[in-house]
Amino acid sequence: MSCSITLRDLSLARNGEVLFENVTLSVGHKDKIAVMGHNGAGKTTLLKSIVGLCRVRSGTVEIFHHKLVTEEDFRKARGHIGFVFQDSDDQIIAPTVIEEVAFGLLNSRMKPAEAEAQAEAMLNELGISHLRDRITLHLSGGEKKLVTLASVLVMKPDILLLDEPSAGLDEKSVNQLASILASIDKSMLIVSHDFEFVNKMGAQIMYLTREGLVRG
Numbered sequence: 001m002s003c004s005i006t007l008r009d010l011s012l013a014r015n016g017e018v019l020f021e022n023v024t025l026s027v028g029h030k031d032k033i034a035v036m037g038h039n040g041a042g043k044t045t046l047l048k049s050i051v052g053l054c055r056v057r058s059g060t061v062e063i064f065h066h067k068l069v070t071e072e073d074f075r076k077a078r079g080h081i082g083f084v085f086q087d088s089d090d091q092i093i094a095p096t097v098i099e100e101v102a103f104g105l106l107n108s109r110m111k112p113a114e115a116e117a118q119a120e121a122m123l124n125e126l127g128i129s130h131l132r133d134r135i136t137l138h139l140s141g142g143e144k145k146l147v148t149l150a151s152v153l154v155m156k157p158d159i160l161l162l163d164e165p166s167a168g169l170d171e172k173s174v175n176q177l178a179s180i181l182a183s184i185d186k187s188m189l190i191v192s193h194d195f196e197f198v199n200k201m202g203a204q205i206m207y208l209t210r211e212g213l214v215r216g
């Protein structure tokens with residue numbers, strides 16, 4: 001099977017205590033896998049381990065069958081991965097919404113007019129065109145979440161890591177997001193507490209326990 005993400009026997013300890021161990025998972029090409037589990041189980045830590053933001057104690061991470069070992073390996077892999085953080089404030093950097101969503105495109109040297117057009121199209125797809133010129137600092141929690149989703153999705157990454165993408169969204173936005181994610185043919189690992197949402201987006205459910213990932 002062609003795999004986008006392969007985790008082999010990952011274990012991670014904090015302050016000398018094991019957070020999780022024996023985490024083994026293959027996210028196949030275009031698979032959608034949801035990771036659920038209690039607060040503090042290590043779900044966010046697990047996502048961060050995949051992109052090298054948290055270092056595991058043992059085990060390996062492979063992206064497209066390349067084992068990531070050095071900081072340079074992780075840096076290159078991050079070029080293929082879109083990551084929506086649990087806390088939007090960790091992610092938003094631009095002063096206005098349109099600048100935020102166009103930021104990555106401009107950074108990848110797209111012409112400004114084209115970047116703006118693609119950012120506008122993304123805002124439209126997520127139903128948040130009305131936020132275009134708003135100051136990002138003044139957005140509500142749910143609005144911020146939708147803006148970070150737009151800024152990640154607009155880059156069309158090969159792999160999506162989404163940490164509680166539906167948290168704080170109203171019912172209409174949750175449904176809209178579930179159908180958008182269901183229609184995106186990409187490999188995704190989604191952390192969520194929202195059973196209905198992950199079902200709606202057609203994800204296979206796994207639970208993170210101290211002893212590893214268990215099928216839902």
Ligand SMILES: Nc1ncnc2c1ncn2[C@@H]1O[C@H](COP(=O)(O)OP(=O)(O)OP(=O)(O)O)[C@@H](O)[C@H]1O
Binds near residue numbers: 038039043086
């Ligand atoms: N930078 C850090 N330094 C020390 N401990 C941390 C750090 N980040 C997280 N932790 C701890 O590690 C554990 C796992 O945290 P993590 O954020 O991965 O949990 P989670 O499963 O995502 O929880 P939630 O569902 O609440 O988001 C928690 O006990 C948390 O307090």
Ligand SMILES: [Mg+2]
Binds near residue numbers: 043044086163
């Ligand atoms: Mg978390």
